[in-house]
Amino acid sequence: MKKLNPKINKENKVIEIRGLQKAFDDFEVLKGVDLDLYQGENLVVLGRSGTGKSVLIKIISGLLGSDEGMVKVLGKEVDKLKPKELDQLRLKIGFSFQNSALYDSMTVRENLEFPLIRHAKEMTKADRDRVIHVVLEAVGLLQSMNQMPSELSGGQRKRIGIARTLILKPEIMLYDEPTAGLDPITSMEINSLINEVQKRFNTSAIIITHDLTCARSVGDRMVMLLDGQFQRQGTFEEVFNTEDERVKMFYDYNFVN
Amino acid sequence: MGLQDNKADTGTKRRYFLTRRLDRLFLELYNIYAFHVRFFKEVLVPPYEFKEIVRQCYEVGVRSLPLISLTGFIIGIVFTNQSRPSLAEFGAASWLPSLVSIAIVRALAPLVTALIAAGRVGSNIGAELGSMRVTEQIDAMEVSATNPFNFLVVTRVIATTLMIPALAMYTILVALMGAYLNVSQNELTSFTTYITQVFDAITFLDVFSSIIKSFIFGFTIGMVGCYKGYYSSKGTEGVGKAANSSVVTAMFMVFIEELLALQVINLLRAM
Numbered sequence: 001m002k003k004l005n006p007k008i009n010k011e012n013k014v015i016e017i018r019g020l021q022k023a024f025d026d027f028e029v030l031k032g033v034d035l036d037l038y039q040g041e042n043l044v045v046l047g048r049s050g051t052g053k054s055v056l057i058k059i060i061s062g063l064l065g066s067d068e069g070m071v072k073v074l075g076k077e078v079d080k081l082k083p084k085e086l087d088q089l090r091l092k093i094g095f096s097f098q099n100s101a102l103y104d105s106m107t108v109r110e111n112l113e114f115p116l117i118r119h120a121k122e123m124t125k126a127d128r129d130r131v132i133h134v135v136l137e138a139v140g141l142l143q144s145m146n147q148m149p150s151e152l153s154g155g156q157r158k159r160i161g162i163a164r165t166l167i168l169k170p171e172i173m174l175y176d177e178p179t180a181g182l183d184p185i186t187s188m189e190i191n192s193l194i195n196e197v198q199k200r201f202n203t204s205a206i207i208i209t210h211d212l213t214c215a216r217s218v219g220d221r222m223v224m225l226l227d228g229q230f231q232r233q234g235t236f237e238e239v240f241n242t243e244d245e246r247v248k249m250f251y252d253y254n255f256v257n
Numbered sequence: 258m259g260l261q262d263n264k265a266d267t268g269t270k271r272r273y274f275l276t277r278r279l280d281r282l283f284l285e286l287y288n289i290y291a292f293h294v295r296f297f298k299e300v301l302v303p304p305y306e307f308k309e310i311v312r313q314c315y316e317v318g319v320r321s322l323p324l325i326s327l328t329g330f331i332i333g334i335v336f337t338n339q340s341r342p343s344l345a346e347f348g349a350a351s352w353l354p355s356l357v358s359i360a361i362v363r364a365l366a367p368l369v370t371a372l373i374a375a376g377r378v379g380s381n382i383g384a385e386l387g388s389m390r391v392t393e394q395i396d397a398m399e400v401s402a403t404n405p406f407n408f409l410v411v412t413r414v415i416a417t418t419l420m421i422p423a424l425a426m427y428t429i430l431v432a433l434m435g436a437y438l439n440v441s442q443n444e445l446t447s448f449t450t451y452i453t454q455v456f457d458a459i460t461f462l463d464v465f466s467s468i469i470k471s472f473i474f475g476f477t478i479g480m481v482g483c484y485k486g487y488y489s490s491k492g493t494e495g496v497g498k499a500a501n502s503s504v505v506t507a508m509f510m511v512f513i514e515e516l517l518a519l520q521v522i523n524l525l526r527a528m
Binding site for chain 1: 392
């Protein structure tokens with residue numbers, strides 16, 4: 001079980017969501033979601049597949065539009081930003097994709113260099129090399145610098161994906177199913193890495209998962225998405241100490257079965 | 258809102274203006290229009306991805322050379338061979354170089370190059386971008402505040418637009434060489450005579466219209482491949498569909514454009 005991060009600043013909300021709604025055709029995925037993420041906090045969003053967890057972070061990062069409601073990131077309403085303003089905001093958000101989303105025609109080094117070339121134009125090649133060295137060291141994959149993504153294992157790809165998001169020093173990290181498809185030991189390593197990122201880079205994060213071991217290891221607080229709304233929130237114990245059959249079933253499938 | 262990179266959203270809960278199918282058709286037409294408008298806006302605005310354009314030119318141009326060389330050469334031989342009996346019937350076999358060169362320069366070379374490029378390059382672009390969409394690589398670029406349209410679409414369309422005319426000119430040369438081989442074997446025509454007849458037969462308008470047509474074909478192949486791949490539906494099936502429909506649509510468009518170009522060129526000739 002993770003110890004609560006003492007650096008959490010409850011006075012400062014980095015993400016504020018009110019009454020968020022999103023539907024696809026006639027299927028309402030999010031039905032009025034409210035959420036706050038505090039500075040320095042790792043917030044876990046739990047829920048079954050297809051409940052709209054990924055949709056939520058895609059709306060936060062501006063990849064999807066919302067139907068109703070307000071999404072404020074670092075004090076700015078995402079829906080109301082112009083493209084250039086949205087890009088400025090995105091530089092402060094790191095998004096770790098479920099399948100890592102590494103550019104498969106580029107080496108690991110080129111993957112990491114790609115955002116630097118475009119957004120840190122003042123950097124010399126030597127500066128870029130140094131930064132790449134630092135983030136690869138942070139994720140423990142310095143030796144993979146010249147490999148192609150196809151030559152990496154699932155866990156390594158996740159780590160490089162996280163390294164790529166860290167390279168622009170984001171304030172907020174969004175992790176989409178960080179342990180999906182990984183063996184228990186690699187999952188544990190990724191969990192440690194998420195905690196390490198929180199400490200070392202002082203980030204706030206939303207972690208989308210249905211893996212309760214991951215949730216327990218990385219979450220300072222967790223919320224559970226059921227029927228398009230957050231039904232339970234609090235610490236791990238507070239979320240699962242309930243008679244709600246849907247929540248109990250979720251717990252049982254993770255730990256009993 | 259600030260979203261830059263989403264196709265007009267057909268998924269969001271809505272009432273339909275006409276029927277669901279008609280709404281989707283009009284949305285698709287609007288998306289195609291918006292894709293073109295966006296291309297012309299972004300092609301002029303920095304950042305310019307020169308390195309990627311050069312890489313794509315290499316992929317489209319240099320890597321197509323073996324296939325284009327072989328096809329062009331064979332077409333030259335086959336077309337000459339097939340045309341000979343008809344001309345020989347009127348005792349006009351000596352006109353073969355003129356006939357062949359006009360056919361190659363005016364229609365065969367640009368068309369064959371475009372069709373080969375639609376098959377090789379169009380499917381490649383459709384599959385590559387489709388796969389990038391499915392594996393969220395395009396989303397990854399977007400959330401890292403890099404404009405994926407500029408990096409992926411603009412560079413590829415510029416590459417196809419520039420390289421296909423160059424390939425078409427190359428096809429003309431290779432096909433004429435194939436034709437010469439055939440003519441020299443059968444009619445014992447010398448190279449000088451052959452070249453003289455070729456250059457006497459073709460006009461500036463023939464070459465110019467071929468180049469312009471090839472630019473249009475190249476632009477079409479690039480745009481169709483990019484559009485299909487960039488907005489491919491989710492899943493591996495979507496990648497296959499994107500690659501397939503890139504080829505089919507691009508080929509269809511090339512034929513339509515050829516037909517329209519022919520009308521315009523004939524008008525110009527009549528003037």
